[in-house]
Amino acid sequence: MTFRFLPLSLLAVFGLAVAADVNYPLDAPAPDGRRPGGTITQEFTPPPLRDEENKDLRRERNYPEQPPTIPHAIRGYAVDKNANKCLSCHSREASARTQAPMISITHFGDRDGQVLAAVAPRRYFCTQCHVPQHDAKPLVENQFKNIDDLLYRENPATGKQN
Amino acid sequence: MKSLMAMLKRYWGVLRRPSVHYSLGVLTLGGFIAGIIFWGGFNTALEATNTEAFCISCHEMESNVYVEIKDTIHYTNRSGVRATCPDCHVPHEWTDKIARKMQASKEVWGKIFGTINTREKFLEKRRELAEHEWARLKANDSLECRNCHDFDFMDFTRQSPRAAQFHSTALAKGEATCIDCHKGIAHRLPDMQGVPGW
Numbered sequence: 001m002t003f004r005f006l007p008l009s010l011l012a013v014f015g016l017a018v019a020a021d022v023n024y025p026l027d028a029p030a031p032d033g034r035r036p037g038g039t040i041t042q043e044f045t046p047p048p049l050r051d052e053e054n055k056d057l058r059r060e061r062n063y064p065e066q067p068p069t070i071p072h073a074i075r076g077y078a079v080d081k082n083a084n085k086c087l088s089c090h091s092r093e094a095s096a097r098t099q100a101p102m103i104s105i106t107h108f109g110d111r112d113g114q115v116l117a118a119v120a121p122r123r124y125f126c127t128q129c130h131v132p133q134h135d136a137k138p139l140v141e142n143q144f145k146n147i148d149d150l151l152y153r154e155n156p157a158t159g160k161q162n
Numbered sequence: 163m164k165s166l167m168a169m170l171k172r173y174w175g176v177l178r179r180p181s182v183h184y185s186l187g188v189l190t191l192g193g194f195i196a197g198i199i200f201w202g203g204f205n206t207a208l209e210a211t212n213t214e215a216f217c218i219s220c221h222e223m224e225s226n227v228y229v230e231i232k233d234t235i236h237y238t239n240r241s242g243v244r245a246t247c248p249d250c251h252v253p254h255e256w257t258d259k260i261a262r263k264m265q266a267s268k269e270v271w272g273k274i275f276g277t278i279n280t281r282e283k284f285l286e287k288r289r290e291l292a293e294h295e296w297a298r299l300k301a302n303d304s305l306e307c308r309n310c311h312d313f314d315f316m317d318f319t320r321q322s323p324r325a326a327q328f329h330s331t332a333l334a335k336g337e338a339t340c341i342d343c344h345k346g347i348a349h350r351l352p353d354m355q356g357v358p359g360w
Contacts, residue, residue: 075235094359
């Protein structure tokens with residue numbers, strides 16, 4: 001019983017000794033990213049939570065293959081083994097009744113290009129790709145240029161400026 | 163059997179005979195006061211079983227469904243108005259309430275014999291239990307929802323466009339009731355295979 005903690009405490013002492021030796025700060029400054037300033041152990045007041053945008057207006061896609069963002073709130077939507085709330089409107093069967101956009105044809109195939117009759121398991125978890133948006137200032141600056149901008153820069157005669 | 167009949171007959175005789183010792187006033191007033199006490203006691207006991215604290219005094223409720231509602235808008239939200247278990251699961255009208263309470267005797271049976279006393283048993287039975295609730299709410303036109311969410315006072319201009327679209331058509335015409343679309347809003351869903359609309 002007495003010796004059970006001996007290796008642990010020895011390890012702790014050793015670790016501290018090493019840490020002190022290399023003069024490495026245990027409380028390192030955090031990388032300036034989503035959480036600028038301060039050190040790793042410092043706690044900041046988090047920014048206020050924002051509501052999900054709920055305007056039901058489709059947003060422009062930045063490139064054709066971009067999974068469309070969700071233009072409505074999805075709080076409490078079940079997407080699991082038992083139920084998929086998204087598909088209760090966006091599935092092939094439901095989209096006529098609900099007038100919600102049907103999930104695209106790309107969702108009906110496996111990775112070998114084999115066409116399936118129902119949603120492929122790898123496309124079942126909607127929020128892996130599709131996410132709602134918040135009315136908030138981006139946490140990091142984004143210099144993404146969409147394809148129209150790039151085409152315009154390549155050849156101002158053919159490309160159209162966005 | 164014979165002695166039992168004789169005993170019943172004797173008591174019937176006692177009940178039929180006019181009182182010798184007590185005045186009519188004592189009997190009527192006493193009966194009245196005793197009635198108040200009994201009725202009050204009955205209702206108090208009934209109300210005691212109509213509280214969340216009572217519901218989650220069983221671990222079946224506390225560690226399954228109660229945990230699940232805690233994430234949802236009916237438990238925590240910006241204004242702090244919340245629904246407790248009986249708000250949705252027990253009718254508010256007296257006769258319906260008594261009917262539901264009589265049904266609940268089956269739940270006492272389940273508690274005693276441990277029908278859902280493990281997580282596995284509960285998950286196994288969840289679809290059946292959920293279907294009971296869906297059927298009940300479908301049959302009474304989602305009465306327990308409407309106790310708070312009154313259609314007459316819904317402001318479609320304050321709803322999101324798709325919410326307004328469905329509420330102003332299917333719900334307004336009575337083609338659909340709340341539970342038809344709003345399943346699994348307070349608890350996790352069972353396997354929804356074969357449920358219409360899923």
